[in-house]
Amino acid sequence: MRHGIVVPTLAVLVFLGAWEAAVRLMRIPPYLLPAPTLIARTLVDNFGSLMGSWWFTVRITFAALGLAVAGGVLLAALFALSRTAERALAPFAVVLQVTPIVAIAPLIMILTDSPLATVLACAWIVAFFPILANTLTGLRSADANLRDWFRLQRASRWQTLRHLLVPAALPSFMTGLRIAGGLSLIGEVVAEFVAGAAGRDTGLASRILEAAFRTEIPKMFAALVLVALTGVAIYLLTAALSRALLGRWHESERAG
Amino acid sequence: MPSVPAHPPLLRLSRVERVFERDRVALAGVSMEVAEGEFVSLLGPSGCGKSTVLRLASGLDRPSAGVVERPLDAIPGYVFQDAALLPWASVRRNVGLPLVLRGLGRDAIRAKVDAALQAVGLADSADAVPRELSGGMRMRVSLARALVAEPRLWLLDEPFGALDEITRFALNQTLLALCQPAGGAAASTAVFVTHSVYEAVFLSRRVLVMARPGRIVDEIAVDVPYPRGAAFRTTTRFMALCTQVSEALQRASEVSS
Numbered sequence: 140m141r142h143g144i145v146v147p148t149l150a151v152l153v154f155l156g157a158w159e160a161a162v163r164l165m166r167i168p169p170y171l172l173p174a175p176t177l178i179a180r181t182l183v184d185n186f187g188s189l190m191g192s193w194w195f196t197v198r199i200t201f202a203a204l205g206l207a208v209a210g211g212v213l214l215a216a217l218f219a220l221s222r223t224a225e226r227a228l229a230p231f232a233v234v235l236q237v238t239p240i241v242a243i244a245p246l247i248m249i250l251t252d253s254p255l256a257t258v259l260a261c262a263w264i265v266a267f268f269p270i271l272a273n274t275l276t277g278l279r280s281a282d283a284n285l286r287d288w289f290r291l292q293r294a295s296r297w298q299t300l301r302h303l304l305v306p307a308a309l310p311s312f313m314t315g316l317r318i319a320g321g322l323s324l325i326g327e328v329v330a331e332f333v334a335g336a337a338g339r340d341t342g343l344a345s346r347i348l349e350a351a352f353r354t355e356i357p358k359m360f361a362a363l364v365l366v367a368l369t370g371v372a373i374y375l376l377t378a379a380l381s382r383a384l385l386g387r388w389h390e391s392e393r394a395g
Numbered sequence: 396m397p398s399v400p401a402h403p404p405l406l407r408l409s410r411v412e413r414v415f416e417r418d419r420v421a422l423a424g425v426s427m428e429v430a431e432g433e434f435v436s437l438l439g440p441s442g443c444g445k446s447t448v449l450r451l452a453s454g455l456d457r458p459s460a461g462v463v464e465r466p467l468d469a470i471p472g473y474v475f476q477d478a479a480l481l482p483w484a485s486v487r488r489n490v491g492l493p494l495v496l497r498g499l500g501r502d503a504i505r506a507k508v509d510a511a512l513q514a515v516g517l518a519d520s521a522d523a524v525p526r527e528l529s530g531g532m533r534m535r536v537s538l539a540r541a542l543v544a545e546p547r548l549w550l551l552d553e554p555f556g557a558l559d560e561i562t563r564f565a566l567n568q569t570l571l572a573l574c575q576p577a578g579g580a581a582a583s584t585a586v587f588v589t590h591s592v593y594e595a596v597f598l599s600r601r602v603l604v605m606a607r608p609g610r611i612v613d614e615i616a617v618d619v620p621y622p623r624g625a626a627f628r629t630t631t632r633f634m635a636l637c638t639q640v641s642e643a644l645q646r647a648s649e650v651s652s
Contacts, residue, residue, distance in 0.1 A: 284479035287455050291473050292496045302492065306483050 173357040178364060181357040189346065193365050196327055196342035199255075200373070203262030204323040208316065210263075211270025218271075219278040219304070220296075236268040240326055244333035254334040258342070261330030266323035273315025277308030313381040320373040328366060343369075403466070404428040405548050405584045406452055411461035413447050413609070421447040422609035424461070431547075432582040434574055436595035436602045438640065440648050444609025445588040449473075449550045452586060465548070472546030476553040478533035480525045486512070486536050487521040493544040511543040515569055531562035535569065542573055549574060549585040556590060567597055568625065575621040582621070592644060596636045597628060604643045607651035613643040 155175045161167070162174040169177055182189065214232070218225035235243075240261050248257045281303050289299045331344030341349075343362045350359035406429040413422040422444045429435050437445040450456040451463050453471050465471075470493075480489045490511055494504045512518050515535040525533055534554055541549065551570075555563045574585045589595050595602045596617055604613035617636055619627065627633055 282479060284475045284477060285481070288473065288475070288479055289496075290455065291453055291470060292493055293470065294496045298496055302496070303481070306481065309483075 170354055170356045173360055177357050178360045182361040182364065185358060185361060189343075189362060189365060192341060192343045192346045192362070193369070196324075196331075196344070196366070197369060199258050199262060199342065200324045200327045200369070203259055203327065204266050204320060206259075206263050207266035207270050207319055207323065211267050211315070211319075212274050212312070215271050215274035215278060215308075216300075218275050232268060232271060235264055240265050240329050241333060244330050247330075248334050254331075257334045258327055258330040261333075262323045262326035265326035266319040269318040269322065270312070270315045273311045273318070274308055277311030278304050280311060281307040310385055313377070313385060317374065317377045317381065320377045321370060324366070324370050324373060403431060405431045405465070405467055406586065407462075407464040408448070408451070409462045409464070411448075411451060411458045411463060413444070413451065413456070414459045420608040422451075422458070425605075425609060425611055426461075427603060427611060429548075429584055429586055431584055433601065434571075434582075434585045434587065434599050436587045436589055436599040437605060438589055438592065438595045438602055438644060439605030440607060440644075440651050441590075443605040443607045443647075443651065445605055446552050447609065449552050449586060449588055453550050467547055469547055470544065471548040471550045472541030472544060474534075474537050474541050474549070474551045474554045476556050478525065478530075478537040480533060480536055480540075482525050485522050485524055486517060486528070486539075489525070489536055490539045490543050493540060497544075507543050508539075511539040514542060514573060515539045529562075531558050531566060534558065534566060538566075538570065538573065547583055549583060549587075551585060551587045553588050553590065555594065563591075563594065564625070564628075567594060571598060571621065571623060575623075577622040592637050592640045593628070596633060596640055597623065602640055602643075604640070604647045606647040612647050612650060615640050615643060 159174050159176060162172060173181075214228070218228070243264065244257065244261050247260050248254075251257050251260065285303055286299075289303055294302070327342065328344040331342050332348060343366050346362040347359050347366075350356070350362060406427075408425050408427050411422055411425045412420075414420050425444070425448060427435075427448075437448060439445055447456065451458055452465065453473055454463075454465070457463075481492070484492070487508055491504045491508045494507060499507075508521075509518070512521055515538050517532065517535050517539060520528065520532065525536065528536070537554065554570075555566050558566065570585075573583075575582045585598075587595070587598060599617050602615045602617065603611050604615070606612045615636070619632060619636075
């Protein structure tokens with residue numbers, strides 16, 4: 140386990156060291172590329188206000204992810220039970236998925252007339268589809284012999300769902316969750332850019348815009364670092380959840 | 396032709412036909428009876444409709460023409476070629492599942508599962524998950540899962556086809572102990588699909604030989620009383636019966652389209 144951490148940590152440290160050295164040796168001005176130490180100092184100096192923005196971003200991201208899970212799973216269950224429902228609703232889901240979120244965001248902004256609602260809706264839209272698609276694939280992935288066996292046992296729909304379809308769908312659902320976790324953060328950031336929320340109650344993306352506008356480049360990087368770390372944290376969280384739920388039996392979690 | 400069995404049939408197919416899409420004929424008029432307590436094997440070249448007979452007998456599929464009668468309205472013990480176990484559940488939970496679906500209480504399930512695991516020789520592996528077991532052990536779990544519901548009729552679709560010869564012999568023995576128990580306990584009825592002449596002769600009271608397109612072309616009685624031990628395999632009677640069945644299978648392959 141320790142061994143697995145050493146190499147990537149070393150690589151990141153070497154990268155940061157090279158960055159720092161390059162900035163100092165080539166005398167790159169901080170408004171073009173701030174050194175890692177300067178970014179760190181800016182982060183510490185602005186910790187309070189940046190954390191407020193971070194908390195805003197995290198809250199919206201997880202709220203959107205939660206809603207995407209609820210909506211995606213419910214719709215996937217509906218599609219799995221009824222082909223007609225799938226035929227009727229699938230086009231809407233696909234259109235939402237393939238239209239770039241940057242293009243939809245202004246429309247949502249007009250419709251909701253609230254930056255908060257816009258940001259939440261955008262993050263939800265991008266996170267929703269991977270959950271729906273993967274859960275549906277999972278629900279349909281149950282072994283054909285096992286489905287026959289459940290029919291022979293005269294299992295009710297509910298019993299089949301509970302004992303066969305849901306556990307069989309879990310690995311695919313977790314894949315969907317991992318993708319959706321990252322996407323909901325991206326959706327949140329994009330929507331903040333578009334909605335252009337200003338004032339006290341804003342997220343990290345607004346801080347990046349604001350810092351860029353004032354050419355406070357180190358601060359921009361500091362906010363960027365927080366966004367990236369948040370993305371990594373979401374990824375690690377979903378990966379850990381996946382391992383905890385599937386560890387014992389699913390192949391994809393047993394390679395290591 | 397051997398005489399009609401004395402017991403009433405647990406399964407009767409009368410001129411059953413099954414035609415799939417694009418006029419692919421799986422069964423072209425199959426009539427057969429399986430008496431209570433009988434062990435009958437279906438043997439034949441690939442694609443002769445052996446598995447289709449089992450699916451029709453279980454009610455998983457319906458005939459295109461003809462009648463399938465199963466006077467006993469009970470759930471058959473169905474065993475697939477792959478063990479078809481829940482990969483995320485322990486051996487104990489897999490074996491207990493038929494009883495959970497029937498709504499039995501936890502203590503009753505535990506006792507029955509323990510007995511079933513004991514009967515197939517898996518008492519020590521109750522907490523393993525399927526991927527930790529060998530192919531033969533997984534098939535034992537599948538047998539235990541059928542056994543736990545005490546089926547009157549077993550339907551087995553090439554259950555040991557993917558196993559090596561030695562494991563297969565051991566499982567043949569286990570299966571006979573379950574279906575044709577020694578010491579006067581009631582035998583349960585079984586229909587067994589196989590590619591193996593030896594397996595068919597060792598297990599069955601009757602071997603039905605099928606040809607393409609799905610029909611029964613021969614029937615060979617194995618008039619050797621149960622219980623049959625491993626010693627049966629080395630008798631001249633066993634060899635003679637295997638020769639007889641092999642010849643019938645050869646003829647069936649020649650007339651198959």
